[in-house]
Amino acid sequence: MSRPYRIACVVAARPNLMKMAPLLRAFAPPESQVETVLVHTGQHYDADMDAQFFSTLELAQPDFRLEVGSASHAVQTAEVMRRFEPVLEQIAPTAVLVVGDVNSTLACALTAAKKAIPVLHVEAGLRSFDRAMPEEVNRVLTDQLSELLFTSEASGTTNLLREGIPAHRIHFVGNVMIDTLVRQLPLAPSAAEVLRQAHLAGFVRDGGHYALLTLHRPANVDDPLRLRALMQAMVKLSEDLPVLFPLHPRTRAMLQRHELAGMLDAPGIACLPPQPYLNMLGLMKHACMVLTDSGGVQEETTVLRVPCLTLRDNTERPVTVAEGSNAIAGRDASVILALCRDILRYGGKSGRVPQYWDGQAAGRVAAATTSWLQSRQERRP
Numbered sequence: 001m002s003r004p005y006r007i008a009c010v011v012a013a014r015p016n017l018m019k020m021a022p023l024l025r026a027f028a029p030p031e032s033q034v035e036t037v038l039v040h041t042g043q044h045y046d047a048d049m050d051a052q053f054f055s056t057l058e059l060a061q062p063d064f065r066l067e068v069g070s071a072s073h074a075v076q077t078a079e080v081m082r083r084f085e086p087v088l089e090q091i092a093p094t095a096v097l098v099v100g101d102v103n104s105t106l107a108c109a110l111t112a113a114k115k116a117i118p119v120l121h122v123e124a125g126l127r128s129f130d131r132a133m134p135e136e137v138n139r140v141l142t143d144q145l146s147e148l149l150f151t152s153e154a155s156g157t158t159n160l161l162r163e164g165i166p167a168h169r170i171h172f173v174g175n176v177m178i179d180t181l182v183r184q185l186p187l188a189p190s191a192a193e194v195l196r197q198a199h200l201a202g203f204v205r206d207g208g209h210y211a212l213l214t215l216h217r218p219a220n221v222d223d224p225l226r227l228r229a230l231m232q233a234m235v236k237l238s239e240d241l242p243v244l245f246p247l248h249p250r251t252r253a254m255l256q257r258h259e260l261a262g263m264l265d266a267p268g269i270a271c272l273p274p275q276p277y278l279n280m281l282g283l284m285k286h287a288c289m290v291l292t293d294s295g296g297v298q299e300e301t302t303v304l305r306v307p308c309l310t311l312r313d314n315t316e317r318p319v320t321v322a323e324g325s326n327a328i329a330g331r332d333a334s335v336i337l338a339l340c341r342d343i344l345r346y347g348g349k350s351g352r353v354p355q356y357w358d359g360q361a362a363g364r365v366a367a368a369t370t371s372w373l374q375s376r377q378e379r380r381p
């Protein structure tokens, strides 16, 4: 039997997939009032950035693929809008659901808003207060366009209220990405197993004696001086502690362009291709520390209670610092190294798990969305 409401759900880049999987599941039960239509913009397209995640996360294949690929921010955003509009015309959804803060999030929110289709934003309200970050621009604008805003931590709600969003449109639901972590963690391989698969069995002496590094933010990897300084710090760290480095395609390209790829040959650094989700969980869980500029990794290490150093000057996820295992390390090599040595000596922060990061966030999104859809219907003349 057909359902009364239809929601177009948008995915675009790797981190969107972990957020969308539990949301689609929450709308799936037979008694659900909501039919979902999955639209993939194609912002990420490599198998190891995209396709292999679908089976692990039990995601159905997208109903629509926009295949926008990589381009400048303006071109990518414009292309998503151009290709998303006819999909909206074809499926006439009741609402459009977007997650996170990538270019496609804003592009699809704007396309929907221009067609007077309500936008639902999951992971709303996060703010780094750094407009030089492309994601910050995407977050602020997506939130202004959204009808329902689902926040993952209390700071998100505070930020939205300050920006004039009425309280009744904001729902503190917790973290949908952690729903996926809670579901998948029992399936994650050990770090030793991941290293065996990568033919690096001898690289780490005992199970957890390594640092895990991820880097991909333009502010860190596009500027050759900054990238060199960060890599020099990692080479230095690797003299005391093996460093495992799954390389994002953007970072690989930048290391090559700036003739820094030779630094990856340091004997204490092992590069890996972008890792499958479960391998990444296993590597995070068993690491003695994680160094990252990713937002999602700050959250995941908080739940895994593994010390995390964020290689940025700020975070849009302050609860990971206030309550979780995260610390802002900045980009100064000597500060980063001093913090790493502290963790090696004293073990680092383990923190606690923030409120509603409990594996049930998507259910809260589905419940709030359904009652909003019903009350909207009742208000109609």
Ligand code: UD1
Binding pocket: 013, 014, 015, 043, 044, 045, 046, 049, 050, 070, 071, 101, 102, 103, 104, 134, 135, 216, 249, 250, 253
């Ligand atoms: C995007 C998001 C970022 C998110 C990240 C996760 C924006 C502004 N940025 O950054 O918030 O944290 O995804 O990975 O939306 N490339 C490939 N294969 C792919 C995808 C990209 O090789 O499947 C290469 C291309 O050279 C591309 C570059 O990576 O130009 C950057 O990709 P893009 O999607 O523009 O941004 P990310 O850096 O991945």
